[in-house]
Amino acid sequence: MSGIEDVASLAGVSKATVSRALSGRGYVSSETRTRVTEAAQSLGYVVSSSASSLVTGRTSNVGVIIPVINQWFFGSIIEGVERALLDRGYDLMLYNLTKSHAERTRVFEYFLVRKRVDAVIAVTLEITPEEAEQLLALGKPIAGIGGPLAGIPTLGIDDVEAARLATEHLLLLGHRDIMHVGGDLDEQMDFHVHTKRLKGYLQALEAAGIRYDEKSFVPTHFDIPGGYRAGKQILGDPRRRPTAIFAAADEVAIGIILAARELGLSVPEDLSVIGIDNHPLAEMFGLTSIEQRPDEQGELAVDWVIRQLEEPGWMPPTEHAYLPATLIIRSSTGRPRRTS
Amino acid sequence: MSGIEDVASLAGVSKATVSRALSGRGYVSSETRTRVTEAAQSLGYVVSSSASSLVTGRTSNVGVIIPVINQWFFGSIIEGVERALLDRGYDLMLYNLTKSHAERTRVFEYFLVRKRVDAVIAVTLEITPEEAEQLLALGKPIAGIGGPLAGIPTLGIDDVEAARLATEHLLLLGHRDIMHVGGDLDEQMDFHVHTKRLKGYLQALEAAGIRYDEKSFVPTHFDIPGGYRAGKQILGDPRRRPTAIFAAADEVAIGIILAARELGLSVPEDLSVIGIDNHPLAEMFGLTSIEQRPDEQGELAVDWVIRQLEEPGWMPPTEHAYLPATLIIRSSTGRPRRTS
């Protein structure tokens, strides 16, 4: 494994020049630069990141803290972040932050602190005040994806708005009996999405002058089986069957559609369903949905932290950037058969 | 940000002792150890990983190369790997290796080489001989998940066997007209899974004395929509409808079931379907499947590389470890209505 010294002597220059030529910092005549580059190439030389980090204090590493990996929304964020990071010459260090206390402590007190990352991207972080403080105390650029968080620049769609938009779409079609299947309010792994989506739903109902019945909100697990179970439960009893359901996520909506089909109901004739995310399966199921682009959110988060790194003093434009969430109408929503 | 020196003077010892006390290498009296630990704690001291890497040559970093993130199998591997790594005090550096040539080159020639990782875990790597050579040339422990690969210790289920097992299950139920929906043979992103699963299917047919019809293999995309499309195509024509389908992955199988349902067929009365993976949705769909545990595969891969790191000279027991793949029978398979 050859070092900078070898390159230097092969190119007939000093270590300093090699460093300058290869890193692009400082003046080097273009001829020496090519000579150095060739020498490095022929020796298969690559800088030792530890050595250069030690002196520069920079690691070209960004830590990503994420609560889930195996879910479309989260996977897409990782993809977006990875792509953007690689593109700019940074490496991605992944931390899957589960609910386990011990694990969280380890991540916060040990891993993130060891001067191994230049910046942190926190995805839908359910964070305690102490954890937030620790994060801030790192003195490193941080970006959060998911919802406003005190002291940390964040980005994401407006969940209240998105939920309202979805509900309004159903209202506009003439539905009055709309249920909401969302996430368990006690089990939020993030910036209170569940509460917010419920809130948007309620706002829309209220604006339309519809009285909210406590039984109209059914919490469930945020995946297809969760939606399926909720769907079976809701649609099982024909007497209290709504004409439309707003599901807080496409996975849940798809589960509901599957349950409806099994019960012999047709969508949207007997039941309209709308979701949020525009999950890849939404198209197959003809699911009307509110689109959000997690991969783009990931890229933007990368932009933010890297810009802060490379342009000292720069700060994200806002405390929290609200990203667009657009309605995509497919066949799962339609006018109610009978208006009540 | 305090350095080792600060801790040393606060604890009234030398830098060396601090280093020993904190890293656990070398003799330190338990009293000084506590004194040092407390001093470090009170100063919020954490070692600079670049500095220690520079001298030790070890980074406590493992690189993971993976072609896809947003798919259950791959996501589960990442989860397993991450958990195991964190557990042992290592960080995970994630590289999403897509088909883009430029990106691949960057990963291989730049990222992996910079002395940033102690070991590499390569997941279902579609690798060129040059890339394999580069990987080996790193001189670092490597483990591959997915299938045998020359010169690299690998682990995974036996795809041929798994496919045969699945097909045999259908044969045992009495099916004679079994189609296989698998992945496109030209689009293998890995250790030739598609070919292998096709092979196992053919072997089972042959052993049962069933002549293989070219039209019995339908390639498609490895996801639910892919299975759905294939299902629609296969089941659309009642005359050439098989009594059973072996899908090379659960996602594909689920797509087929959805297509069957839409066409008014019941599973398994009109059509038996079997998949591979035991995807979380398999249960909901009553899908009979061959289980494999990607998260455990990830953990095992971590074991292998870390053991090599910490126990010089140790090597994985075999070139390729075949992991168990077990049949899980659910309602999607049954006897054919009519034996042909």
Added chain:
DNA sequence: CTGAAAGCGCTAACAT
């Protein structure tokens, strides 16, 4: 534009 030299913060001999 290039070279010489002084560290970056830590660990690993080697002493003691």
Added chain:
DNA sequence: ATGTTAGCGCTTTCAG
């Protein structure tokens, strides 16, 4: 059991 010392491989003043 602890201290002293010499680097690890690079970048960055500072001269020239």
